[in-house]
Amino acid sequence: MASLICTLQDHQDDVNWCSFSAALFATCSGDKTLRVYSALDFSELPFSPLTGHGYGVHCCCFSACGQFLVSCSTDATTVVWSTGTGDIEAVLEHPGRSPVRICALSPDSAHLVSGASDGTLALWDFPSKRLRRTGGVSDTTMVACSFSPCGQIFATGSTYGDLRLWDLDLNQLHAEKNAHDLGVSCCAFAPSILSGGQLVQFRLASCGQDSHLKIWAVNKFSSGAFKMQLLHTLTAQAAPVLCCSFSSDGQLLVSGSVDKSVTIYDANNAVLLHKLNHHERYVTACCFSSTSPLIATGSMDKSVHIWRLEDGAGRRGGKSFPEDSAQTQNEGSAPAGRTRLLVADWSEADVSAWLQEEGLAGLVDTFRANNMDGAELLRLTKETLASELGVESVGLRGKLLRKLEELKGELLGSGTPDEFLCPITRELMREPVIAADGYSYEREAIEGWIHTKNRSSPMTNLPLLTTLLTPNHTLKMAISRWKSSQ
Structure with missing residues (x-):
């Protein structure tokens, strides 16, 4: 379930991009500004909005540590802001002074890439803010860019419809032409790396004017060659898909469309989980929080919606059990609620009842004195029984460990996925x-x-x-x- 928890309506023009850091949330707009909020309660920071661009701001992203915010604009600059003060730390002019449509930081914030309307790419050393390389593709506009989780390659997408892979010397590693008919609008790497044998694999999502959201396998072979393989084509949206983003664990994928909808997918199985329809115009921006189950979506309706993904669990520390469960039962009998709980969720009373059932009543006082609940029970070893709990009897330790192994075996055999x-x-x-x-x-x-x-x-x-x-x-x-x- 996804529930709308907050709506931000501070921009005066289209919202073009949004981004989370661990502590902050930023948006940028055609109104030439960026706005910065607390990611805790979405209150706007005192120095927000950030003004310094001469034209609309297309993209923004945080550095890994959250100390800096980077933005790019039609004014042909990429600006680095301090998230502590809102001051401008650096203004990076794009070679050729072409409007900058996209910018991306590597996961370690060592490198910054900016892409422009003339098809050029600029690779910057981020700590020094110095230009390292220029390259690109002529006769197109760079509109999408994302670094791989290892930070050694990045992908770009253009209005020509191609996806390309590059190394840090701006050597082209692979070109997937006609990835999206009529043009790519966004691309995003998943954060995980799959490796095995002679192959390293990344996952890349892309979307475009063909109304499709696609998931690709990006394979790197031991020879150094790269190849892209299309895994899934997702078609739940009925108009061009303008933005996409993976969750921080790579398990979910969100996208926004011209049809005003937001879709959330199980990225591994390509299954649609939610479709949200609260925006009044095109959905142009989307991103996940890295620290909480939140999604942000921005739109040409000038608003940003914040959504919470609900896990369906009870409110008592993530556990779900009735009020008359283990903690309210007599300790001398098997609690009625314990059979419905996993061992890791057992209370101290549950553990005591289990010991008595298994003929280990002599350990009840020791376990009570050491506040042993189910999670602690599962961690017990021969060494901790002897050194930390002071159980001197070898036979008693052995019997307890055997019963504990049986309990774990029951857990595995009880249908646990x-x-x-x-x-x-x-x-x-x-x-x-x-x-x-x-x-x-x-x-x-x-x-x-x-x-x-x-x-x-x-x-x-x-x-x-x-x-x-x-x-x-x-x-x-x-x-x-x-x-x-x-």
């Missing part, structure tokens, strides 16, 4: 994150793995290209919905 289980611990994930190998893990488990296994993938045994972990909000919501149904 395998994708909800961490590949490392084989336990239900509570804080799933996506690693550079494209797989999801429990955060604590993969962080420990990376620390001790020299950055190899637990699934492929190949080196992880980065140790960056991205919260998998979509999987977390799916797990929450599944738990509430049990």
